[in-house]
C-alpha cells in the first residue's frame with residue numbers, strides 16, 4: 001500500500017509506487033526560508049529570461065519539446081511508477097499533451113502576444129496601442145492526478161510569456177518534480193528559469209506567502225479557497241483550476257454502443273482521478289436498461305492491476321492513499337440510501353497496491369453524496385430520468401462547472417443541449433478531450449474555479465497588459481488643458497452633441513446650439 005507521500009520525518013517525504021508499495025525515493029520538505037531562496041533565484045533568472053526575444057524563448061522551449069519527445073518512454077515510466085497508472089496512458093495524457101502544448105505555443109504565441117494598435121475614439125490626435133509584458137515570477141502549485149502535465153502546462157505557458165517559475169508539485173507525487181527538473185536541465189535551461197520546491201501544504205502556503213507575482217493553482221476547491229484568502233492580503237493575482245462533478249447526458253437517440261464505451265473510458269481512465277472525468281450519468285427511462293447492460297459488460301472486461309512489464313492493463317492504482325477512503329464512503333452512502341452495485345463496489349483485496357474495482361451504480365438520486373460531491377475515483381453512477389429536460393435540470397444542479405457532455409445522433413439537438421449546460425467546456429458525443437485540444441481554452445465556472453489554461457486566454461493569464469498613448473501633433477497646448485477662453489462648457493456641450501446625438505439633423509443643430 002502506498003503510505004507514500006506522507007511526511008515520515010519532519011524533513012523528508014517518501015514516495016512509493018501505489019500499485020506495488022515499492023519505495024521510490026524521498027524529497028526534502030522545504031520551509032519558508034528555502035522557498036524564499038528559490039523565489040529569489042527565479043527573480044534573478046527573470047532578468048535574463050524576460051530580456052530574451054519571444055522567438056528566442058520559443059526556440060528554447062522547442063528544445064525542451066524535443067527532449068520530452070526523445071525521452072518520452074523513460075519519462076512515462078517514471079510518472080507511471082509514482083502514480084501507478086499504465087505507462088501508455090502516462091505517455092499520451094502527460095507527455096504528448098505537454099509536447100503538443102509547447103508546439104501550439106511556438107506557433108500561436110507570436111500572434112497572441114504581438115502589440116496591437118487600438119482606436120482612439122474622440123481623441124483623434126493620439127496614437128494608442130497595447131502590449132503584453134510578463135508578470136514576473138509565477139508560483140505554480142499542482143495536484144497529483146496528472147502530476148507532469150498539470151505542472152508543465154502552466155510552467156511552459158508562463159515561460160513562453162517571459163516569466164520565470166517556481167513549481168510546487170504535489171506531496172503525493174513529488175518525484176515528478178525531479179523528472180521535470182531533469183528535462184529542463186537536458187534542454188539546457190539555466191538556473192532560475194524554473195525552480196522546484198518540494199513539500200506538502202505548508203510549502204505551498206509558503207510559496208503563496210512569498211513575493212511571487214502570481215499564483216497558478218490546480219487542485220481541490222477547498223485548497224483553492226484557502227489560497228485565494230491568503231493571496232488577498234498581498235493582492236497576488238491567482239488562476240484557479242479546481243474540482244468538478246461532470247455530468248454526461250445520454251439522449252434517447254444516442255449511439256448506445258459509443259455512449260457506453262465513452263462512459264466507461266471517461267469514467268474509469270486514470271482510475272477516475274480526472275477533474276473532468278464522467279462523475280454522473282443521466283439516461284432516459286426507455287434506454288436506461290440497455291445502456292446499463294452495455295456499460296456493465298464493458299466494465300467487466302477491464303484489466304486492472306500493477307503494470308508488470310507487458311503493459312497489458314487498462315486501469316491502474318488509486319494514486320493518493322486518502323482518495324480510496326473517499327470513494328468507499330461515497331459508495332457506502334449511496335448503497336445505504338438504496339443504490340444498487342451492478343459491478344465492482346469494493347477495494348481489491350487480492351492486490352498489494354491501492355486498487356478500487358471499477359464500479360457501476362444504478363438507482364442513484366441527488367440525495368446521495370455520489371451525485372453531489374466530487375468522488376474522484378472509478379465509479380459511474382447512472383441515474384434513470386424521465387426525459388432530456390429532467391437530465392439537463394439535474395446536470396446543472398451542482399455548484400461545479402468544469403465540463404459536461406451530451407450524447408445524441410442529432411447534431412442540432414446536441415448543440416442546443418450543450419448551450420444549456422453550465423460548464424467551462426461541453427462536449428458532444430465525447431468527453432475529456434476538450435483538455436487535449438491545446439488551442440482551446442480550458443477551465444471552470446462556479447466552484448470549478450476561474451481563469452483558463454490553453455488557448456490564447458491561457459497564455460494571456462500570464463501577462464500584464466500595458467497601454468501606451470502617444471501624442472501625434474505636438475501642439476504647444478490642447479483645447480481642454482485649462483481652456484482660457486469664455487464659456488468652455490457651452491463649446492464642449494456643442495461638440496459633445498455633434499459627436500453623439502443619434503440623428504444627423506440633431507448633430508448639425510447641436511453644433512449651432514439649437515438642438516434643445
Ligand code: NAD
Nearest residue numbers: 142143144169170200201204205219220223241242243275
Ligand atoms: P489539493 O488541493 O489537495 O492539493 C493541490 C496542491 O495544493 C498540492 O500541491 C498541495 O500540496 C497544495 N496545497 C495544499 N494546501 C495548500 C495551501 N494551504 N497553500 C498552498 N498550497 C497548498 O488537490 P489534490 O488532491 O492534489 O488534487 C485533486 C483535486 O484537483 C481534485 O479536486 C481535482 O478535481 C482537482 N483538479 C482540477 C483540475 C483542473 O484543471 N480544474 C485538474 C486536475 C485536478
